[in-house]
Amino acid sequence: MTARSNGEVQEAIADMLADYGHLIDADRLEEWLDFFVEDSVYKIMPRENVVKGLPLSLMLCENKNMIRDRITSLRQANVYNIHVDRHVIGRPRIVGEEDGVYSIEANYAVFQTDQDGMTRVFSVGQYVDKVVFLDDGPKFKEKVVVVDTAAVPTLLATPL
Amino acid sequence: MRNEPDYTWPRDDFSRIPYGVYHDKNIYDEEQYRIFRGPTWNYLAFEAEVPNPGDFKSVFVGDTPVVVSRDTDGTVHAFINRCAHRGSTVCREEFGNTKSHVCVYHLWSYDLAGNLTGVPFRNGVKGKGGLPKDFDLGCHGLRKLRVEVYCGIIFGTFSDESESLAEYLDESVMKHLARLMHKPIRILGYQRQYIRGNWKLYTDNVRDPNHGGLLHPFQVRFGIARLTQWGGALLDRRNRHNISFVAEGTDSDEGAAEAYGESSAFQKDYGLADTAMLELRREFGDEITLSILSIYPGAVFHQIGNSLATRQVRTKGPDAFELYWTYYGYQDDDQEMTDHRLRQANMAGPGGLISMEDGEAIEIVHRAILREKESHAVVEYGGRGEIGSQDCLVTETPMRGGWSYYCELMGIQADKAPS
Numbered sequence: 001m002t003a004r005s006n007g008e009v010q011e012a013i014a015d016m017l018a019d020y021g022h023l024i025d026a027d028r029l030e031e032w033l034d035f036f037v038e039d040s041v042y043k044i045m046p047r048e049n050v051v052k053g054l055p056l057s058l059m060l061c062e063n064k065n066m067i068r069d070r071i072t073s074l075r076q077a078n079v080y081n082i083h084v085d086r087h088v089i090g091r092p093r094i095v096g097e098e099d100g101v102y103s104i105e106a107n108y109a110v111f112q113t114d115q116d117g118m119t120r121v122f123s124v125g126q127y128v129d130k131v132v133f134l135d136d137g138p139k140f141k142e143k144v145v146v147v148d149t150a151a152v153p154t155l156l157a158t159p160l
Numbered sequence: 161m162r163n164e165p166d167y168t169w170p171r172d173d174f175s176r177i178p179y180g181v182y183h184d185k186n187i188y189d190e191e192q193y194r195i196f197r198g199p200t201w202n203y204l205a206f207e208a209e210v211p212n213p214g215d216f217k218s219v220f221v222g223d224t225p226v227v228v229s230r231d232t233d234g235t236v237h238a239f240i241n242r243c244a245h246r247g248s249t250v251c252r253e254e255f256g257n258t259k260s261h262v263c264v265y266h267l268w269s270y271d272l273a274g275n276l277t278g279v280p281f282r283n284g285v286k287g288k289g290g291l292p293k294d295f296d297l298g299c300h301g302l303r304k305l306r307v308e309v310y311c312g313i314i315f316g317t318f319s320d321e322s323e324s325l326a327e328y329l330d331e332s333v334m335k336h337l338a339r340l341m342h343k344p345i346r347i348l349g350y351q352r353q354y355i356r357g358n359w360k361l362y363t364d365n366v367r368d369p370n371h372g373g374l375l376h377p378f379q380v381r382f383g384i385a386r387l388t389q390w391g392g393a394l395l396d397r398r399n400r401h402n403i404s405f406v407a408e409g410t411d412s413d414e415g416a417a418e419a420y421g422e423s424s425a426f427q428k429d430y431g432l433a434d435t436a437m438l439e440l441r442r443e444f445g446d447e448i449t450l451s452i453l454s455i456y457p458g459a460v461f462h463q464i465g466n467s468l469a470t471r472q473v474r475t476k477g478p479d480a481f482e483l484y485w486t487y488y489g490y491q492d493d494d495q496e497m498t499d500h501r502l503r504q505a506n507m508a509g510p511g512g513l514i515s516m517e518d519g520e521a522i523e524i525v526h527r528a529i530l531r532e533k534e535s536h537a538v539v540e541y542g543g544r545g546e547i548g549s550q551d552c553l554v555t556e557t558p559m560r561g562g563w564s565y566y567c568e569l570m571g572i573q574a575d576k577a578p579s
Binding site for chain 2: 044046048049052054055056057058059060062063065066068069070072073076077078079080081150151152153154155156157
């Protein structure tokens with residue numbers, strides 16, 4: 001593995017998060033999928049369950065195939081509110097590193113805009129992620145979206 | 161009624177619903193008194209959520225805040241979460257454990273049953289101020305609900321005139337609850353969903369087995385619930401509650417494809433890369449693989465494969481409600497089974513692969529009917545006239561049962577159906 005300075009790591013992860021949010025907002029979920037390694041967990045947890053030590057999530061993908069299936073279901077099966085997402089993601093904090101696996105945290109806000117052009121705060125929370133560096137850049141080994149906005153407005157279709 | 165609304169119920173089989181009742185603020189206020197605070201029994205919580213003396217949980221009945229409290233002798237109480245002094249919220253936390261409930265405003269203190277036990281400076285200072293000498297603490301407790309527990313499920317009613325819980329639920333519902341609660345449960349977590357629609361659009365939704373095999377393509381595609389499967393709806397003797405049920409594996413993909421024809425609900429040309437979620441583990445010793453039990457007014461108990469949860473409808477005015485989901489498994493589940501239930505929880509809740517559509521369906525109805533007070537929804541799947549249990553899924557008759565009880569509670573007289 002190439003040696004990276006802290007600054008390079010920080011910048012690479014920040015760039016990845018920016019692209020991550022952009023690809024969801026642009027409805028390019030099939031490309032968004034490439035940010036995850038095959039055995040990556042993707043999980044959306046209400047903060048109140050995390051605080052209580054309860055395991056239930058709002059969305060649970062135990063591997064990349066289950067993330068794929070979420071996208072398939074969105075494309076083929078699910079009927080949901082017609083909307084545009086807009087992610088605003090804060091600067092990631094690198095909170096630890098072990099054997100090349102970086103633990104990071106970043107605040108996020110997702111605004112949702114409907115067909116009337118009305119925008120609401122859809123979800124606010126924190127990404128609690130594990131990131132590894134592969135040849136083609138940083139990837140999520142685990143991504144846990146801890147949602148403060150536990151009362152999901154209307155429904156949760158597109159990933160956060 | 162105090163505020164007599166002018167809506168017509170043109171048929172006494174409740175096959176027409178005036179849209180105005182989904183938007184009217186006067187109707188909403190009346191519902192709080194006549195339904196939620198009336199002679200209904202409301203699902204409050206599981207005993208497993210307040211297992212120890214002093215445990216409490218804050219919930220809602222309609223839009224009334226209620227505390228469920230476990231007393232030192234193990235008894236479960238429920239009372240309105242509003243101080244008897246000046247009306248502030250007494251119990252501000254959602255969950256907790258306490259020796260007494262003390263209001264932060266003027267420190268009135270209540271025991272675990274909601275009785276007022278102490279007020280500071282009752283006699284004032286140096287003979288001045290304080291409460292009158294004849295002030296009786298015994299007359300100023302928190303407003304209590306009557307509580308009954310069945311199979312570890314806590315129900316409450318505001319009315320002294322309510323029938324017993326057993327009579328209210330009736331044999332069919334009690335049997336189904338006993339089935340779900342056949343061994344000690346373990347809480348897995350909570351989900352919340354805030355839907356901008358009237359609460360009755362949701363109680364309609366859970367009494368409408370027909371929509372399940374049309375609105376929710378995911379469960380149609382993977383044979384989790386299809387209108388071509390064996391299923392039906394079991395109503396209690398007064399048609400207030402409903403158990404919609406389906407048995408997976410009682411139709412074929414080919415037969416379903418033929419029956420659904422060109423309908424958009426059944427697309428066969430995609431699959432899942434990981435099918436672990438679809439795995440069904442039979443655990444109830446019967447054929448039912450999916451069941452949606454709705455207890456009037458605002459409770460739902462669902463079994464979707466091995467995902468088990470309750471839903472509590474918490475009204476937020478005529479134009480919104482919160483759905484509060486409580487997921488559980490059994491205490492003797494091993495880690496593998498718990499993981500399986502958590503995996504299958506993907507199918508329900510606000511982000512559920514099966515259930516997310518309901519949030520959208522309710523909002524698009526609520527928006528479209530705003531100006532249609534005197535128009536009516538048509539409820540004729542399953543036929544007109546007599547209301548009763550159904551032996552197929554292409555029916556919305558259970559909705560008519562719910563509305564018949566609604567009109568009874570609200571004192572609404574429906575017109576006779578045209579012959």
